[in-house]
Structures are given as C-alpha cells and as structure tokens.
Amino acid sequence: MSSDVTVVLPDGSERVLSPDATGADLAADLGGRAAKDALIVVADGIQLDLNQPLPDGSHVSLVFPASDAGLEVLRHSTAHVLAQAVLDLYPGATFSIGPPIEDGFYYDFDLPNNQTFSDEDLEQISSKMKEIVNRKQPFIRSEIDRTEADKLFAAHPYKLEILDGEADDPTSGPEDGVITTYRNTDDFVDLCRGPHVPDTGYLAHFQLMRVAGAYWRGDENRQMLQRIYGTAWATKKDLNAHLEQLEEAAKRDHRKLATELDLLSFPSELGGGLAVWHPKGAIVRKLMEDYSRERHEEGGYQFVYTPHLANQRLFQTSGHLDFYADGMYPPMEMDNGTYYLKPMNCPMHCLIFGHGQRSYKELPLRLFELGTVYRYERSGTLHGLMRIRGFTQDDSHLYVAAEQLADEIASLLDFVLSVLRAFGFDDFTFHLSTKDPEKYVGSDEIWNQATDALRGALERHGLDYAVKEADAAFYGPKIDIDVKDAIGRSWQLSTIQCDFNLPEQFDLHYVAADGERHRPIMLHRALFGSIERFFGVMVEHYGGAFPTWLSPVQVQVLGVRADHDSFADKIVERLISNGIRAEMVEADEPLGTRIRKGKLEKLPYILVVGDADVEHDTAGVNPRGGDVERDVPIVDFVQRITAEIAEKATGPNVQ
RNA sequence: GCCCGAGUAGCUCAACGGCUAGAGCACCGCUCUUGUAAAGCGGGGGUUGUGGGUUCGAUUCCCACCUCGGGCUCCA
Numbered sequence A: 001m002s003s004d005v006t007v008v009l010p011d012g013s014e015r016v017l018s019p020d021a022t023g024a025d026l027a028a029d030l031g032g033r034a035a036k037d038a039l040i041v042v043a044d045g046i047q048l049d050l051n052q053p054l055p056d057g058s059h060v061s062l063v064f065p066a067s068d069a070g071l072e073v074l075r076h077s078t079a080h081v082l083a084q085a086v087l088d089l090y091p092g093a094t095f096s097i098g099p100p101i102e103d104g105f106y107y108d109f110d111l112p113n114n115q116t117f118s119d120e121d122l123e124q125i126s127s128k129m130k131e132i133v134n135r136k137q138p139f140i141r142s143e144i145d146r147t148e149a150d151k152l153f154a155a156h157p158y159k160l161e162i163l164d165g166e167a168d169d170p171t172s173g174p175e176d177g178v179i180t181t182y183r184n185t186d187d188f189v190d191l192c193r194g195p196h197v198p199d200t201g202y203l204a205h206f207q208l209m210r211v212a213g214a215y216w217r218g219d220e221n222r223q224m225l226q227r228i229y230g231t232a233w234a235t236k237k238d239l240n241a242h243l244e245q246l247e248e249a250a251k252r253d254h255r256k257l258a259t260e261l262d263l264l265s266f267p268s269e270l271g272g273g274l275a276v277w278h279p280k281g282a283i284v285r286k287l288m289e290d291y292s293r294e295r296h297e298e299g300g301y302q303f304v305y306t307p308h309l310a311n312q313r314l315f316q317t318s319g320h321l322d323f324y325a326d327g328m329y330p331p332m333e334m335d336n337g338t339y340y341l342k343p344m345n346c347p348m349h350c351l352i353f354g355h356g357q358r359s360y361k362e363l364p365l366r367l368f369e370l371g372t373v374y375r376y377e378r379s380g381t382l383h384g385l386m387r388i389r390g391f392t393q394d395d396s397h398l399y400v401a402a403e404q405l406a407d408e409i410a411s412l413l414d415f416v417l418s419v420l421r422a423f424g425f426d427d428f429t430f431h432l433s434t435k436d437p438e439k440y441v442g443s444d445e446i447w448n449q450a451t452d453a454l455r456g457a458l459e460r461h462g463l464d465y466a467v468k469e470a471d472a473a474f475y476g477p478k479i480d481i482d483v484k485d486a487i488g489r490s491w492q493l494s495t496i497q498c499d500f501n502l503p504e505q506f507d508l509h510y511v512a513a514d515g516e517r518h519r520p521i522m523l524h525r526a527l528f529g530s531i532e533r534f535f536g537v538m539v540e541h542y543g544g545a546f547p548t549w550l551s552p553v554q555v556q557v558l559g560v561r562a563d564h565d566s567f568a569d570k571i572v573e574r575l576i577s578n579g580i581r582a583e584m585v586e587a588d589e590p591l592g593t594r595i596r597k598g599k600l601e602k603l604p605y606i607l608v609v610g611d612a613d614v615e616h617d618t619a620g621v622n623p624r625g626g627d628v629e630r631d632v633p634i635v636d637f638v639q640r641i642t643a644e645i646a647e648k649a650t651g652p653n654v655q
Numbered sequence B: 001g002c003c004c005g006a007g008u009a010g011c012u013c014a015a016c017g018g019c020u021a022g023a024g025c026a027c028c029g030c031u032c033u034u035g036u037a038a039a040g041c042g043g044g045g046g047u048u049g050u051g052g053g054u055u056c057g058a059u060u061c062c063c064a065c066c067u068c069g070g071g072c073u074c075c076a
Helices: A023-030 A032-035 A068-090 A120-135 A146-154 A157-163 A236-253 A255-260 A279-297 A312-316 A321-329 A347-352 A402-424 A444-460 A529-543 A562-577 A591-600 A611-615 A634-646
Strands: A005-008 A014-015 A038-043 A046-049 A060-065 A104-110 A141-146 A179-183 A189-191 A206-215 A224-232 A309-311 A330-334 A339-340 A365-374 A390-400 A428-433 A464-466 A478-484 A490-499 A521-530 A555-559 A582-585 A605-609 A619-625 A629-632
Touching: A005 A060, A005 A179, A014 A023, A014 A206, A014 A339, A023 A032, A023 A038, A023 A236, A038 A068, A046 A146, A060 A068, A060 A104, A068 A104, A068 A120, A068 A224, A104 A157, A104 A206, A120 A206, A141 A146, A146 A179, A206 A236, A206 A339, A206 A555, A206 A582, A224 A236, A279 A312, A279 A390, A279 A402, A279 A529, A279 A634, A309 A312, A312 A321, A312 A339, A312 A347, A347 A365, A347 A390, A347 A444, A402 A444, A402 A478, A402 A521, A402 A529, A428 A444, A444 A478, A444 A490, A490 A529, A521 A529, A555 A591, A562 A582, A562 A605, A562 A611, A582 A591, A591 A605, A605 A611, A605 A634, A611 A629, A619 A634
Parallel strands: A428 A464, A555 A582, A555 A605
Antiparallel strands: A005 A014, A038 A046, A038 A060, A104 A224, A141 A179, A179 A189, A206 A224, A309 A339, A330 A339, A365 A390, A390 A521, A428 A478, A478 A490, A490 A521, A605 A619, A619 A629
16 A cells, blocks of 8 residues: 655645645645646656656645746647647648747648648648647656557657657657657647646647748758747737737838838849848948947057958968858959958958067057958848848957956957947847867867956956857857847847967967067957848837937928928028938928828927927927927027937837 | 748739739829828829740749748858
C-alpha cells in the first residue's frame, strides 16, 4: 500500500495529499482559481502534466496561463490542435515539428502531391481547430518503446528522423532515451515531450496568422515544408491586445509611411534593395547626418573620405574576399586589375592608419566616415530600409594601444548612448558576445583583456547586459546595443567590436614611448549602424510624426480667408528668417480641409491667422497632439519653437 | 536563393474570358472666402509590371522574367 504524499508549496507550507496524488489533485485541494485554471505543475523544477503523480517531498508550484511558462504550454498545446486539424483535413499529410514561439506557435507540414495551404485553407483549418477545442479532448501522455514508436509513426518519416536523433527537436525528441507521446483521440497522436494542458478546452484564444515555407531542419538543401503560424493567449482580451499591437505596428510600417509622407521610394527601375531619397526624406537624413558630424567633431574624431571601389587586392588583404565573397557584388574587370564595390569601410581606414609612421602620441586615433557600402543581399531577404543593398554606415574605426582599450570603450559607450538619446531612444539592451573557441584569431590573453574591457565598460556604467557565449566574430569580442521603440519592439542598432585581425592583416603599427613598434588594437563602431535602417527605425518609432527639430516641414501657416494670405506669407518669411522650415497654404479650400491635410502630414504646428491676428500680430496655434491656442503673439511662438528646436526636444510621442 | 501570395492612374482599390478598364483621394482649371480634421462643378491622367503563349477575343487562363509582401536560409 502506498502512503500519503507530502508536497511543499511555494510559500513553504506543506500539504499532505492522498497516495498517488497528481497536480490536478493538488489543484482541487487548493480550490478556487487553482482548481479551475492551472495548466501544469512544476515539481522540483520538472514540468509535469496535471494528471501525473507528484513525487513525495517535492517542492511544487502550479503554472497558470498568465505566466510565461503557462503561455508556452498553452501555445505548444495549440500547435498540437493545429496538427490534428491538418492531418484530419488533408489525408496523406505528414507533420514534423510544432514548437511554441514568441507570441504563438507554428507547425510544419508536408502535404501530398506538393499541395500548399492557401488563406482560405487557414479558415477551414481554424474552424476544425475550434471543433477540437469544443470537444475538450484530453492530452494523454504515454511512454513507449522504439518498436511501438516505429509502428505508430510509420507513415510519418519526419517523426522517425526525430526518433533517430538525426533531427534535434527539443520539444518532441526522446529525452534520456525515453520516448513520450501525447494522444488526443484514437486517430491523433503526436511525438512530444510535453507537458500539455489537461484538455483542448483550455485553448480557446488563438488565431492562425499566415502560411510560409520553411526548410526541414532549417537546412536550405532539404525539403521545403509548409509552415502555419498562429498566435495564442490566455484570454480573449490578451489575444485582441496582441492583434491590436500588430495593427499598430502595421500603421507605423516605414515602407507605408515613407510613401504616404513622400520621404523616399524604391523605384523598380533601380533594382531591388536600392532607395532614392525624396526632398522630405532627404532633409531628415541631412539633419541626422549634420548632428552626427557635429557630435563626432566634438568627440575628437577625424573625418575621412574613401572611394566606393577598390582593387581586389585590398579585400584579399582584409580577408573579406575569403569570408564574404558571396555577399559582395560581382567583380569588375578593369585594364589594370579586378575591382569590387566595397562592402565595408574598414580596409580603407586601415590604409589611412597605415600611411606613414604613427606615434603613440596620436592614439587613440579616431577615424570617422559616412561611408556608402554595397552588399549583395539575396533577393528574398530584402526588406524596405531594414535590409537593403546599398547603404551608408556611420562608420568609425578607433586605433588604440592595448592599455587605452578600457577607457576608450567606456567613453565610446557614453558617446553612443548620448547620441541615441538625442534621437529619442532611451530604453537599451546590451549584449556582450564572447569568444567562439572553435573560431578565433589572436591570443587568449588579448581576448581576455578585450572582453574584460567591454564588460568593465558596461559595469562601470551600471548597465545590465546579457552574455552571448561564443557569439563573437572570429576577430574579436563585441557589445551590441538594442533599443526599444515607442511600441516596445527591439531593434539592434549600434555595435562596438574589438578587432585583433585587421591590424595584423594590414601590418599596422605605431612607435611607442619605448621606441619599439607595437600593434594597435582596432575598434569598429557603428552607431546608427546604417543610416537607412536607423531612419526606418525612427519612422516607426515616431509613427512618422518626427520631433519638431527633425520634421521636414515644421510649421504651416493658413489664412482664414484669401485676404489673410499676405499676412500668412509675412509670418512664413519671419519664421524662415529664424531658421524654421515653414510654408504658407493658400486659402483656396475651406480651413477645415487645409487643417486636415496638415494633420495627415503630421506637421508639428499649424498656425491659423484671421482678422484679429492681422490686427494684433498674433496667430492661432494648432500643435500636433495638443489643444488649439488662440491669439498667441508671433514673437512668442517664434521664441517657443526656436527653443524647442534648439534643445532637440523629442517630446511626447504624439501622433 | 527557396516556398507561398500579389502587381490595374501618383496613392488606396473595383472590373463572370466579352461594349470605350472604373471609383475615391491626389493633380490641374473655374466657382465658393471659409476661425481649427473632408465645399461644389469640370478636366487631364492607363501599352492593366515586362515578354511570350492559349483564344474569335486576355486585366482575367498558361509560361518565363522583373518588382513587392509573408516566411525559410543568410546577414562582415
């Protein structure tokens, strides 16, 4: 006879349960919300289904839908329902893997006769899933042996590959040699580690999102499977909030806004991944670049210019041709050699450092260039400004003596964050990428020194960071900086990378105080990363409503009637003479219409002038996202907007 | 590059294989003269992405290419 089971709850209290008690028994015993909503139970750190027995003496906690772990279970279980629906609706279909992912889940299928899913199919599959949910089918776990598994999945070759360990799937592959399955009906069983929700009735709040192709085992040489993505949440409210967030993101899409606000375009005549900047986009870009130059000048950088083309010998020396030839535009044969468009500015900056004798007194030597580079991105990877074939890096290369490394990185970090803040980004995430023991150049000593310098800089600034082990490039460790935008999305922008390789390849050296030649360490630093991409991120961050200092047009002045136009014109002249980008809109349409058009252009200020304003030299001020103020003296307005522009206020993010 | 989907006026979208390819916004002209998010009338604007094919007839069906979108792979 087995005896009672004692478990320890998260608050430290003990609970005595009947023999062979399960998580469900515990939940029932606790009652209330626990009995109703618990999805799984964690016992001594191991996730268990609610119907699995609890080990005696274990520390247990119930997992609810609102938690990260709960959502993961919910999404994983919903993926099973998707698989059941597809296998039911498409005879001969087979399935491979279906894990939970951020915000949802997917499942990969292989349909007979190269069939594919359409959007209409998604609706049908979704209805079938809802039927399954309504049936409240239990998830029944079994441990089986390989013979049985072979029989069970005889028609499903991808599952057999997972069983063989050829395909590594952490959600379904055998763990410690134990093969587990989850069965929902006589017909549907999936290879899976679990755990799962008690029954499909827990899975009400999901939506299938899209179909996509995906290579089996992520290998582009293997079969292309049909993937269905879905999202799933604990409540209807959460699901709707997520869908609204997606709508909000779509509204801010820089490709859409760039067209609507006439910022730039991607003419197909140019070819994929190449943009032309229209006047309104170009002025914003110019302001960004001007500000960047100003800050670099203050920061002790020296400006350089280098050409777009170089002899292939340069890229052989730098190693780019060996490692990245696939990403470079094809060579051009010239009468005196073979030339390439440059994919990077660093080799040319190394030539500048290497020209003549360098003294330790010149270090740190900071070179800066807005350098345009060209990379042959594969056609399917292009994405607006975010992934583009021709772009400009705000690229700097710093040459330092080893003993200067720590201080230089620390001040570099200050510099980068300060510039990012000026553009309205103040929520950062940092990643420190360390040596890949399989792939690196340079001594352990120098790697440690550089990694310590990077880590020290982060810690000196009191910044939280995550370490990405073995994620560094072969030439040195790095810090990557992500920013969060106004709707909480992360974008990787800046990077600070140590490089022990290029100084070697280019045989760079300086003469130190001891009279000996020493090798400098090189730092690569991109702040915006790519001007194009940073601009795209800014458009999405502000939803096209640029802060006043960056707005293509800062003020429009509207007369109430046509006979106020000349007064409006005079105000515009006064604004322009104060360095403000202003324009007059003639009164050939009703005032409301003209205001509406200005609002759609997301202008920071619209001024309206009528009889009283002509008399008193005032204007009605209609600010973006604020209330209309009447009878504001023009001098006051000029002073106010001038101050706002001067301090580069990013202000509330108003739409 | 691979899978799926889409390309019609500057933009957003209509048009069973069949009459001169339509509408709103935008643009141009005229009228209206307006106090804070859409006044009225008229006009111009298209080789339906490009090239082939099927057909009496193609925006519509088929093929190739180009560009775009969603993914996969890749991203110095």
